[in-house]
Amino acid sequence: MRQLTALDAQFLNAESATTCAHVAGLAVLDPLGGVLDRATLAAVLLQRMHLSPVLGLRLSEVPLGLDHPYWEADPDFDLAHHLFEAEVAAPGGEYQLAEAVARIHARPLDRTRPLWEMHLLSGLSGGRVAVYTKVHHAAIDGVSGAETLAALLDLTPEPRVVEVAPPPVERGPSLAGKLYGAAVRTATQPLRALGSLARMSTELDAVPLAGALPGSRQIAKAARFVAGDRRARPEVPSLHVPRTPFNGPISAERRVSFGSVPLKDVKQVAKAHGLSVNDVVMGVCAGALRAWLVERDALPEEPLIAAVPVAVRGTTSAGSGRGSTNGRSDTGNADSTGGSGGARGAGGVVGNRIAAMVAPIATDVADPHERLRATGAAMRAAKRRFVASSSSWLHDVSALLPAPVARLALPAAFRLAGAAFPPINLIVSNVPGPQFPLYLCGARVLSYYPLSVLTDLTGGVNITCFSYDGMIDFGVVACPERLDDVWSLMRHLGAALEELLDE
Template sequence: MRQLTALDAQFLRVETATTTAHVAGLAILDSADGTVTKDALADLLLARLHLSPALHLRVAEVPFGLDHPYWVSDPHFDIGNHLFETALPLPGDDQQLADAVADIHSRRLDRAHPLWEMHLITGLAGGRVAVYTKVHHAAIDGVSGAETLAALLDLTPDGHLRRRGGAAATPTRSAARTSSLRRTASPPTAPPPANLPPATDGAPSAPVVAAIQPPVVTAGLQGAVDLPNGQPVACLDPTASGAPGPLTAEAAPHVPATTESTPGGQHDLADKARGGSSGGRQAPGLFGMLAGAAVRTMTHPFTAMRSVVRAAGDLDAIPVIANVPGAKRIAEAARVVAGERRDRPGMPPLTAPRTPFNGPITAQRHLSFGSLSLKDVKNVAKAHGISVNDVIMTLCTSALRSWLSEHDALPEAPLVVAVPVAVRTGSAKEVVGNQISAMVTPLPTNVADPKERLRAVGAAMAQAKRRFALAPATWPSELCSVLPAPLATLATPAVFRLAGVAFPPINLIISNVPGPQFPLYLCGGRLLSYYPLSVVTDMSGGLSITCFSYDGMIDFGLVACPERVDDVWSLIGHLRAALDEVLDERVGDEFRDGVGVDLVAG
């Protein structure tokens, strides 16, 4: 049992009739002669439920919203509340799939159960199947989401039938499984006996977890910048590994995340996931919740003041606030008072121009998806002496510029985007919730020449990375802690709606999660593509772009409110055209055949 942090609770509060706050992924699979079925998925989920806390914990609300909710075990877990099946009509093309998934993606998760769903979608052309999975953002961030995905995947087609290091098991069928799938499972509530084998049936092999889980700390940043405590910062240009590192700095500096203690003591959900002593705890009773809320209410003025002081040092990096006269001087003064002796790199102007992406959104969602060659992206990076991440950001910049030009809406100023950054510590890998921050940076959509735009993106990203490396931003968590829980619950929807209309802080969110560069399998079916799908809100804009690198490709998932972007598929075409635009003759002659280039990490 653990109480949600202010940041986790904010993801719950942001949900309204028009806004959902779950993140999702659309996996396209070879059906493997029909082995990917609802029954097989149910067996796999029940066997591996304990490997991810987000899958077996539900939210327990505090009466009257007086305090942040708690994560508690669901003693009546029922797989039938989470696993569903849909069949597409002929011909089962990508447009039909996107429409079906968009409808599911637009619906909020039921908070009476653990906050996730999985949908098996059959009837796709070419004998394929799709598996769409969504998990509430209050429960996972980019790193923990990748770990949850890793828990369900295998290195071999028969991995779901094996013990780790053992022989293939004989699959069984039961009448209960083939009828209603209303099976229940209880999360582990006590440490396993010492004489049990180290792995359970169906547990994924360690290489899968290592491959999908984004690294938290790696080698130094391009430019050899060190953190103030002497640690090297994360590698945001991981050309040594041959795979695109996280554009979002998922391999971010190893910095402590903001934590909050819960009334009555702190209980680590990692213990629950491992079957530890705290695994079976439930939320405190009514009296305990109210007592905890009373304590937090009394101490909140001090907590809020501490958060304001901490956030003050980042005033020049917070959109909208950074443009207030005197914000930079206040930020400098706050850093001096805090004893910070190292100068931080300056920030460029962060005024988001007006675009069709920004404004009130509706409950409807449209989405599109597509893939680009990782080899081609790496070729461009090699030819121009920049990082793979910078090339991906350039492709997004060019695609957005093309779309805005088509709609006669290209602003003179550059767009402003938020790039999520993981600040998850090694000890928190199995803890449900978020440990994230954000880099905010301009995108030079106002630069016409493609090569010049490529260089401008590289310069903007380098500046943002340098600033984050020296002083990882904690302001998203700190700002969420300023208001007491009851007031935050009332104010958050109104603030988001007002910001989208009056002063949008950013134009959109662009995110990337790195993945493995070899095939993986789900219930025996080979994973062909994995398209990540994210959140759109009134404040962050009616369009989000997310990508995931896997098995030699970069898979893009775009989510949009049709009121803001009514032709989201055209952006996929613009992404492909943007890559062709920078794959010039020099790239083709010297690099297209892969001479001297480690194209795909294996």
């Protein structure tokens, strides 16, 4: 039976009046002279839903929140609750599309139904259409979200034939089974929390916020000695988080911007500096953030601290620390499947199987090439540490509190910590994608812009990118109270890459 892990449940618990914990993607399509309408999209969804189990599963709660919920098939599934259509305001440009998407992105998903929605947006200039899809982060992570969409896509304008499968029959446990499981896990929670705490202590100097505390490195070394772990650990750079306008309590409003840069240009810069594509992406983000902060006379003297989701695909445990990191030279990293706790079903994975790496990005360096080299060096140091460590702290932090306590305390804890002691300045994700065109219902996917989550704890801006068909597509989500002009940040991303192309 599929029960949510502590990390999966944390994405549910983090939601509040100002936080929605879903990940999303915006596909812009060219119908190629045809018509992409709701009926056509609905037919493809119904035919291929079995290829992605998350589309048919809903939450099955444990009474009084005594334990983490389960996944069960929705016996009353109705596509009308998940597939919507709307027309973007004239003239149908990128600003109007972004405004429409931001309004949808700010709305929470209905927890009584499978946790996803798809919106067909027409009225775009040039005869284009867009499809915005959001799925709760409790059910998927970044790459598995892209894989969920990929189940609907084709390699040619002619849709492939997919045999319709019977609906899933998976059911949650009985009420007695839920209560019995909750009782067992409540009784064993102290031991499991001690285990998580012991594992965390061995990597204390690499954990956000804790790593900036005096003595964290000495405590981590002592904990590893006691645990008999003699593996050498590269020291991580300072993780002291400077104050920026990005950090602090967020509102319920969202702003969205998006744009693309040529992948060949990023590879050119990477080759010239002996870096990976992902290092260049991080360097470009550092340049854009620096420029935005300089314009507002808000640039801190210290480098910003970014959290980078990391792929741990293919491991049996998120604690193994042997998944692929975000350093692949041709595609980047990123927030991916793999690791502990995800439940695999026919055609996909339900749940999160991710780790995270935290590193400074050199926003304090004025020269763009020196900034890139400094960011690349910090990323390489963080990767070496990630590979050498257990890399399970994200799961361990999530598992420290009993389910009922975490459910009640997490939103307030996030808001307090985000205001007083932010552990990071922002999240930057780079998701690798296919380098060939894809099609949806005969329409060609021109671009795919990923959009992610904002919380009080992780900052009021999130930058995510997806490499697709020769381009790197950036999606930026921001709270307008923390970042007042999301399109200027998008323009700075393009300008930061141009700086690096100039020798």
